[in-house]
Amino acid sequence: MGKTISMCGNRCDLCLLYKGNVGRTSLKNINRGFSMYHGFTVKSNDIGCAGCKVQGKQCREDCPIRKCCASRKYDSCAYCPELFCDLLKSDIQAVQNALNGAYNISREDYDAFFKPYEVVKNLNNIKKDIGR
Structure with a gap:
């Protein structure tokens, strides 16, 4: 599987919640790590995200970054002149x-x-790949 990068820059193909990684590890281990490092847990129906660039199940249905990119018709934040705006900075900081x-x-x-x-x-x- 090649790289699948979300609008915000996450690597979907490496995320344990991504549909291509279902079954790679147990829900118990996923929740151990997310709880320990990020302070949240997930339910089994949260697993199987299709990624934000395609139709289908989304881990963050209400993602403000996805909405922003879609409204501006950007494939990702890398195309935006306001790269690393407050929306993105909050995710990076977390x-x-x-x-x-x-x-x-x-x-x-x-x-x-x-x-x-x-x-x-x-x-x-x-950005480097697209010459920005």
């Missing part, structure tokens, strides 16, 4: 705060619960 509080995190946990959400890195790579 992940950074979780990472700052995660001591002695295992490589496995980093890959599962942080790597999918390296938004700044992913959006900067897209």
